[in-house]
Amino acid sequence: MKSVMKQTFKPTDWRVGTVTQIVPEAPGIRSYCFSFDSQIAHYAGQHYEIRLTAEDGYQAARLYSAAMPANGTSNMLQLTIALMADGEVSSYIFSNVTIGSQLEIRGPLGGYFVWKPEGKSPILLVGGGTGIVPLRAIRLQHQQANASTKLTLLYSVKTYPYMPYKYELFPRIGQPASDVIVTFTEQAPQGWLGHEGRIDNAMIQSVLQAYKTTPQVYVCGSTPLVEVVTRQFVEAGVNPSKIKAERFGATS
Amino acid sequence: MAIINPGFKSPGRRDERVPPGQSVVKTWPVLTYGPTPRIDTGEWMLAVDGEVNKPFTIDWAEFNRLPKHTMLTDIHCVTRWSKLGMEWEGVSIDELIERADGLTSSANHLIAHCYGGYTTNLPTEDVIGGKAMITTRADGELLTPEHGAPARLFVPHLYFWKSAKYINRLTFTERDHPGFWEVNGYHNYGDPWREERYETDV
Numbered sequence: 001m002k003s004v005m006k007q008t009f010k011p012t013d014w015r016v017g018t019v020t021q022i023v024p025e026a027p028g029i030r031s032y033c034f035s036f037d038s039q040i041a042h043y044a045g046q047h048y049e050i051r052l053t054a055e056d057g058y059q060a061a062r063l064y065s066a067a068m069p070a071n072g073t074s075n076m077l078q079l080t081i082a083l084m085a086d087g088e089v090s091s092y093i094f095s096n097v098t099i100g101s102q103l104e105i106r107g108p109l110g111g112y113f114v115w116k117p118e119g120k121s122p123i124l125l126v127g128g129g130t131g132i133v134p135l136r137a138i139r140l141q142h143q144q145a146n147a148s149t150k151l152t153l154l155y156s157v158k159t160y161p162y163m164p165y166k167y168e169l170f171p172r173i174g175q176p177a178s179d180v181i182v183t184f185t186e187q188a189p190q191g192w193l194g195h196e197g198r199i200d201n202a203m204i205q206s207v208l209q210a211y212k213t214t215p216q217v218y219v220c221g222s223t224p225l226v227e228v229v230t231r232q233f234v235e236a237g238v239n240p241s242k243i244k245a246e247r248f249g250a251t252s
Numbered sequence: 253m254a255i256i257n258p259g260f261k262s263p264g265r266r267d268e269r270v271p272p273g274q275s276v277v278k279t280w281p282v283l284t285y286g287p288t289p290r291i292d293t294g295e296w297m298l299a300v301d302g303e304v305n306k307p308f309t310i311d312w313a314e315f316n317r318l319p320k321h322t323m324l325t326d327i328h329c330v331t332r333w334s335k336l337g338m339e340w341e342g343v344s345i346d347e348l349i350e351r352a353d354g355l356t357s358s359a360n361h362l363i364a365h366c367y368g369g370y371t372t373n374l375p376t377e378d379v380i381g382g383k384a385m386i387t388t389r390a391d392g393e394l395l396t397p398e399h400g401a402p403a404r405l406f407v408p409h410l411y412f413w414k415s416a417k418y419i420n421r422l423t424f425t426e427r428d429h430p431g432f433w434e435v436n437g438y439h440n441y442g443d444p445w446r447e448e449r450y451e452t453d454v
Contacts, residue, residue, distance in 0.1 A: 011452060096259045245284060
């Protein structure tokens with residue numbers, strides 16, 4: 001990622017992004033593609049901030065994970081945004097932002113929950129709900145880098161309709177990609193032969209057994225999911241230093 | 253020059269006690285970079301060392317015999333939420349420094365070390381004079397593991413990543429040693445009123 005060094009702006013400078021595409025991913029989840037007049041480069045897993053400004057100068061900002069990798073060769077950024085019940089930023093974006101809208105955005109931000117293509121460790125991504133977003137970016141970057149390290153995504157989601165990035169995760173109808181393991185927590189699609197229910201010890205044991213060496217684990221999701229899953233990994237013998245976590249929301 | 257987002261409305265009069273760019277939450281979100289460490293009070297120890305006159309280590313029982321005080325205050329997380337009016341109970345850093353027979357003249361910085369390996373750095377002047385403590389209770393309840401049980405550093409006038417959970421050792425040093433988030437893109441000082449969120453925020 002030498003291109004990061006060539007940038008003349010700082011990650012904390014606000015830049016204007018123009019919406020070029022809006023992709024409905026699932027109920028209450030959309031991907032927004034932005035075009036900038038300068039390059040976009042980040043490590044998969046990093047975030048950006050969107051800032052809104054009212055006429056009276058009031059401002060509100062929120063953090064969103066980059067949904068796709070970007071190596072500095074383009075000026076496009078994709079963020080996947082979930083509509084939050086009391087979310088002043090997400091509700092504005094869902095009801096007011098259209099193709100051509102301009103938003104202030106800064107980033108990339110955060111340097112820990114990231115995967116770098118030079119990484120030598122095998123990777124295990126574990127996500128729940130909208131926690132899939134940074135994991136999807138890591139998976140795509142891993143594919144683009146032609147990395148030879150093993151990667152598995154273990155993903156917990158309510159139902160098939162609520163799953164973002166359906167056509168990437170399930171390239172063939174009813175069947176996840178070979179590196180993807182899905183468990184449906186509310187309702188599985190008809191004829192589903194895979195996992196159902198929350199991620200449990202058995203799922204974690206079986207996914208870990210497929211690795212020759214302990215993988216670098218990334219866990220992203222709601223706080224209760226991340227608490228349970230990270231604990232299960234520790235109990236399964238994975239050193240806590242090999243587990244990166246990103247939580248959203250409160251304990252209950 | 254900020255662009256105006258048409259149709260975006262201010263929610264009304266701004267609460268002066270909320271730092272810029274923060275939103276008030278009623279819940280208490282959890283931010284931890286890895287698994288939640290589970291530290292039994294029977295194994296918990298707190299060391300105070302480095303540039304102090306008499307380094308010491310105390311266990312949970314001894315810590316709880318030290319005089320406690322409370323701070324009724326707000327907390328501000330760099331991820332843009334603030335939680336207002338919580339009551340925190342703990343032992344002030346001044347009290348711990350006194351127990352160590354005072355700081356040496358070289359004690360310019362405090363490096364907080366935690367179970368699980370987390371670290372954070374603060375100027376000494378930001379943790380003395382009643383500005384900081386080691387806390388064990390929030391709103392009357394013992395801290396839960398997710399929020400740093402059994403004890404966390406508490407420095408509410410800085411962004412909350414400085415209030416290190418699972419505190420284990422306070423080392424006063426002559427030189428600064430940027431901590432976990434401080435070397436991972438975040439600001440070295442973290443004043444919420446100046447919005448010192450990321451390393452290049454000035």
